[in-house]
Amino acid sequence: MNIDLWLEIMLAIMGVSLIICFVRLYLGPNPPNRTVAFDTITSHAIGIFALLAMRSKAPALLDAAIVTAVLGFVGTIMFARYIEQSNLQDWESDEE
Amino acid sequence: MNTRNIFLMNLILGVVWGALQENITASGFLTGFVLGFLVLSVIYRGYAGTILGIFGYIIFMVWSIIVASFQVAGYVLSPQPKLDQGIVEVPLDVRSDLETAILASSITLTPGTISIHVGRNQDGERVLYVHNLVMGDPDEVRRTIKREFERRILRVTRGGVIV
Amino acid sequence: MTLGEISIVLLSAFGVFFMLVSAIGIVRLPDVFSRMHAGGKASTVGISAMLLAAGFYFFDEFLFYRMLLLIALLFATLPIATSAMSRAAYLTGPIKRKHLNHDDMANDISRKQPTG
Known part of the structure; x- marks a missing residue:
């Protein structure tokens, strides 16, 4: 077994995992839940960048992972602040 | 110095x-x-103890977050997750912003707990609100957090150096 | 495959497993706080394992230290993001009260009362 084959298998699993995250982003049912999904999606993006850098032997892609980490943190904090400051109380409840 | x-x-x-x-x-x-x-x-004298305390704390945190991930994996992959959630208030002994931030981040990274908010309870005490995945007795949770984290952090930050 | 490559694959597989756990967790678990447990902790370990594998793979000293710094950055920022999200969820979202068996935060006097 070649290491590249293993890395491709793991990239495929990460893709499936990312799709599962988008299911929560679609289902909602309210903005706090979608923010959790967004945070997990940025984590997945960093992981996919790391795997892709190993697969394509391009260490420059790890710099993209660093930028994604910082932007994901800023984005999550921004969403949390927005939800906290907004006075929308008529969101759907968490009922499944 | x-x-x-x-x-x-x-x-x-x-x-x-x-x-x-x-x-x-x-x-x-x-x-x-x-x-x-x-x-x-x-x-x-005392410098080595402080730095080694910081390193020991980092190793403790890495170990506890790995344990926390396996615990979360157990709940996620079990067919019927048995959860007993609750929010507990923990009175704080730490005072400065840095100590509070380190304590809150440590609680979020360790098994079964997330720190939510630093506020004041009805008696005006400064408290940290901690969400538990599997709670049990609230007093036991409070004692565990104070013993496991707050004492370690205070030992490092208030340890001081004898010149 | 050499021993180094096997250890890289094992470390990445460890990370991928925890990322999958966090993705399944945010879909399966019943309410917003338990979803945060899955999304916050499991994904921190998952990313750290994958970045460490990338640092070993390229066999470059400075790249390895850069990955260690990135892991330190993630360990500093992800818990703060989780705390901010859970506070926002508690203060505004209509959370599912029947999952909270004990709530001390109801008698917090410092938080802003929602208006309108």
Whole structure:
């Protein structure tokens, strides 16, 4: 077994995992839940960048992972602040 | 001399040692840092204890977050997750912002707990609100957090250096 | 495959497993706080394992230290993001009260009362 084959298998699993995250982003049912999904999606993006850098032997892609980490943190904090400051109380409840 | 100044001196010693080698590498800096640490811990009593306490705390955190992930994996992959969630208030002994931030982040990274909010309860005490995945007795949760984290953090930050 | 490559694959597989756990967790678990447990902790370990594998793979000293710094950054920022999200969820979202068996935060006097 070649290491590249293993890395491709793991990239495929990460893709499936990312799709599962988008299911929560679609289902909602309210903005706090979608923010959790967004945070997990940025984590997945960093992981996919790391795997892709190993697969394509391009260490420059790890710099993209660093930028994604910082932007994901800023984005999550921004969403949390927005939800906290907004006075929308008529969101759907968490009922499944 | 407080601990921060001595640590700065240790960093400068490491940089100077690394710059005086044939090739400037990160391992040269690390060697200089370790040598400077040894010398400074002989000169200033208590410095070694503080730095080793910080390293021990980092190792403790890495270990506990791995345990936390396996616990979360167990709940996620079990067919019927048995959860008993609740929010508990923990009175704080730490005072400064840095200590509070380290305590809150540590609680979020350890098994079964997330820190939510630093506020005041009805008696006006400064408290940290902690969400538990599997709670049990609230007093037991409070005692565990104070024993496991707050005492370790206070030992490092208030330890001080005897000159 | 050499021993180094096997260890890289094992470390990445460890990370991928925890990322999958966090993705399944945010879909399966019943309410917003338990979803945060899954999304916050499991993904921190998962990313750290994958970045460490990338640092070993390229066999470059400075790249390895850069990955260690990135892991330190993630360990500093992800818990703060989780705390901010859970506070926002508690203060505004209509959370599912029947999952909270004990709530001390109801008698917090410092938080802003929602208006309108």
